[in-house]
Amino acid sequence: MKIAIIGAGPIGVEAAVAAQAVGHQVRVFERGQIADAIRQWGWVRMFSPFGMNSSPRGIARLRQSGAAVPEAADLLTGREYVSGYLDPLAKTLGDSVSTETSVLAIGREGQLKGENIGEPQRGTSPFRLLLREGARTDRERIETADVVLDCTGVFGQPNPLGTGGLPAVGEAAAEQRILRGLPDLELDWREEDDRARFLVVGGGYSAATMICELFRRQAGRAGGRILWAVRRAGALPCPLITDDSLPERDRLARKANALVADGEVELIAGATVAAIERTGGQLNVSLAIGEIQRVVAVHRLLGCCGFRPDQELARELQTQTCWATEGTYPLAAALLGATGGDCLKVPTPGAATLRHPEPGYFALGGKSYGRTPNFLIRTGLQQIDSLLAQLPPAA
Numbered sequence: 001m002k003i004a005i006i007g008a009g010p011i012g013v014e015a016a017v018a019a020q021a022v023g024h025q026v027r028v029f030e031r032g033q034i035a036d037a038i039r040q041w042g043w044v045r046m047f048s049p050f051g052m053n054s055s056p057r058g059i060a061r062l063r064q065s066g067a068a069v070p071e072a073a074d075l076l077t078g079r080e081y082v083s084g085y086l087d088p089l090a091k092t093l094g095d096s097v098s099t100e101t102s103v104l105a106i107g108r109e110g111q112l113k114g115e116n117i118g119e120p121q122r123g124t125s126p127f128r129l130l131l132r133e134g135a136r137t138d139r140e141r142i143e144t145a146d147v148v149l150d151c152t153g154v155f156g157q158p159n160p161l162g163t164g165g166l167p168a169v170g171e172a173a174a175e176q177r178i179l180r181g182l183p184d185l186e187l188d189w190r191e192e193d194d195r196a197r198f199l200v201v202g203g204g205y206s207a208a209t210m211i212c213e214l215f216r217r218q219a220g221r222a223g224g225r226i227l228w229a230v231r232r233a234g235a236l237p238c239p240l241i242t243d244d245s246l247p248e249r250d251r252l253a254r255k256a257n258a259l260v261a262d263g264e265v266e267l268i269a270g271a272t273v274a275a276i277e278r279t280g281g282q283l284n285v286s287l288a289i290g291e292i293q294r295v296v297a298v299h300r301l302l303g304c305c306g307f308r309p310d311q312e313l314a315r316e317l318q319t320q321t322c323w324a325t326e327g328t329y330p331l332a333a334a335l336l337g338a339t340g341g342d343c344l345k346v347p348t349p350g351a352a353t354l355r356h357p358e359p360g361y362f363a364l365g366g367k368s369y370g371r372t373p374n375f376l377i378r379t380g381l382q383q384i385d386s387l388l389a390q391l392p393p394a395a
Contacts, residue, residue: 161276174283202304
């Protein structure tokens with residue numbers, strides 16, 4: 001079968017290796033470089049050991065090529081994970097991988113979205129992928145495939161800062177002073193940031209990571225201040241997991257919470273961002289805390305509010321996503337009731353939960369979970385094996 005894989009992150013690369021190993025024709029299309037999203041947070045040390053983020057298949061393939069492989073227990077940074085595993089693994093795929101190649105849209109040969117609904121004949125015509133080659137060109141072409149694996153993840157679509165999932169009033173106008181996700185402050189830090197006031201919005205591990213990094217950079221310097229706004233109204237901004245089996249995750253949460261307890265970071269609990277006003281060299285951020293409105297003046301704003309999938313890519317396909325999470329619908333139903341707490345305890349449902357009404361189209365990896373944040377790379381690797389076992393074998 002001719003399989004098109006969109007996205008060359010860990011799930012896309014591993015899926016290509018797995019499909020190629022059983023004889024399928026594989027093409028991988030990546031709009032940037034290999035593991036582009038991970039490179040953006042490459043400075044961060046991962047919670048999970050390398051053994052959870054790699055497959056025996058991939059390790060064996062790298063060793064056959066003569067490349068060194070990290071130890072299973074190693075806690076790698078994102079950069080180390082890319083340079084020590086994903087990049088060399090992608091190189092073993094040769095010219096099957098096309099970087100700087102964007103997939104603009106996916107459709108069916110000779111069929112519109114609303115035709116042959118639920119009919120087997122819909123799967124008899126190939127997929128058509130509209131590609132744009134090169135980061136600075138308008139050169140486009142069509143690629144066809146029997147199966148499409150959408151491994152584009154969610155990292156490129158951060159959630160807005162405002163309440164109700166909407167951008168806050170003035171958020172778009174203030175975009176130049178807003179950092180999102182897990183930005184590398186080393187690349188963006190200025191001398192005046194040593195004394196700047198930062199506001200971090202979000203109550204997860206990404207927010208805790210940025211709190212600790214901001215404190216490290218400002219420690220011992222007069223004038224700087226870090227504020228942390230979370231929606232929860234509890235005493236701990238970053239919840240702890242009882243008997244956490246990932247010590248690095250537990251260490252991070254405790255460190256961030258301790259910075260609040262020690263008065264190094266000011267916690268603003270039960271708060272949502274109502275409006276942002278850019279005035280000169282700072283931002284006036286209006287926070288709604290119950291019936292109270294508080295305005296804080298800061299120089300930089302960090303949004304760590306999670307991510308959402310880009311559904312535009314498959315707009316012309318017959319897809320079905322959960323109305324709450326925007327994840328693949330059968331998978332979202334299977335995960336219902338297991339979306340909180342420890343991501344290690346979330347079950348990995350089988351290949352049937354990855355199916356869309358569109359035959360041959362599958363979202364794998366973080367995109368299959370939609371807005372649900374507790375996806376693990378290990379889960380994506382299990383998805384790959386489960387899915388390939390259900391596809392017709394290579395001739």
